[in-house]
Amino acid sequence: EVAANAVGNIENLVTLTSGQYTMGSLILMVSYGAHFAFILYFLMTSMQLAPRYRIVPIMSAIVMASAGLSLLREFTTWQDAYTLVGASYVPMQGESIFTNAFRYGNWTITVPILLTQLPIAFAISRPDLHKRAIRMSIPAVLMIWTGLYGQFGETGDFSRLNIWGVISTIFFVWLIIEVRGVITAAIANSPPQLVNWPKNLWYYFLATWGLYPIAYALPQLGFTGDIVVVRQLLFSIADISTKLIYGIILSRYLLRRSALEGYVPAAEALETSPLGAK
Numbered sequence: 299e300v301a302a303n304a305v306g307n308i309e310n311l312v313t314l315t316s317g318q319y320t321m322g323s324l325i326l327m328v329s330y331g332a333h334f335a336f337i338l339y340f341l342m343t344s345m346q347l348a349p350r351y352r353i354v355p356i357m358s359a360i361v362m363a364s365a366g367l368s369l370l371r372e373f374t375t376w377q378d379a380y381t382l383v384g385a386s387y388v389p390m391q392g393e394s395i396f397t398n399a400f401r402y403g404n405w406t407i408t409v410p411i412l413l414t415q416l417p418i419a420f421a422i423s424r425p426d427l428h429k430r431a432i433r434m435s436i437p438a439v440l441m442i443w444t445g446l447y448g449q450f451g452e453t454g455d456f457s458r459l460n461i462w463g464v465i466s467t468i469f470f471v472w473l474i475i476e477v478r479g480v481i482t483a484a485i486a487n488s489p490p491q492l493v494n495w496p497k498n499l500w501y502y503f504l505a506t507w508g509l510y511p512i513a514y515a516l517p518q519l520g521f522t523g524d525i526v527v528v529r530q531l532l533f534s535i536a537d538i539s540t541k542l543i544y545g546i547i548l549s550r551y552l553l554r555r556s557a558l559e560g561y562v563p564a565a566e567a568l569e570t571s572p573l574g575a576k
């Protein structure tokens with residue numbers, strides 16, 4: 299039986315209309331394009347920050363490159379995985395199958411980086427920073443790997459999907475507790491003018507990271523082309539929110555924090571100095 303061992307994701311079971319197929323291509327293309335484009339944004343932004351914070355947008359640039367490559371791979375795999383038969387896009391069985399598993403693999407790299415950005419951006423001092431980065435990364439990786447294992451069960455009777463989904467969610471709750479600890483420390487040591495940034499980032503974190511378990515569970519609503527497309531859309535919205543927009547938020551915060559701490563970007567210092575052009 300080809301299907302039983304070759305599949306793993308519902309994408310390989312569902313025939314798509316040309317509209318659904320094109321939407322899937324479009325969603326993945328916009329995703330990788332956005333991630334690649336913002337590499338430049340983050341590298342440029344890093345130059346405007348006080349030296350101690352420059353690593354934060356550089357980490358965003360690394361995440362953009364890593365996620366962009368992974369999403370480009372999802373896109374090309376999507377293109378290879380279907381054959382046009384009459385007016386429908388039929389999933390091929392065998393050599394070219396689509397899989398969301400690459401996403402989970404990529405999160406193993408990007409998620410610890412995203413989490414470590416937090417204590418650095420909020421200026422948590424060194425021994426505590428390392429401890430907190432490790433304490434967030436452990437439940438994060440366990441959450442991802444148990445979820446990776448479970449998502450292969452989405453085409454079966456859902457018991458594997460649900461059992462590992464629950465186990466993964468326990469690690470997610472543990473992770474959320476660790477992140478809350480970092481946010482609390484961030485609120486305590488934030489300049490008073492900027493204290494709303496860590497407070498609001500907390501809700502942003504919950505709302506955007508919470509999209510992934512919804513995408514994971516979605517096949518239970520049915521094996522249809524619409525579910526396939528909606529899930530890719532949900533993954534993309536989550537990716538752009540948790541990496542790209544999150545990075546912009548941290549950069550904007552650090553721009554303000556750098557200024558409050560007395561840092562003047564080089565170009566500006568030149569303009570206002572008696573030796574400068576003006």
Ligand code: RET
Pocket residue numbers: 365404405408409412441442444445446462463464466467470507508510511514537540541
């Ligand atoms: C899984 C499995 C089902 C249960 C839960 C999950 C949570 C996943 C999360 C992923 C976050 C990924 C990010 C990636 C950025 O590159 C693994 C889907 C709770 C929260 C932020």
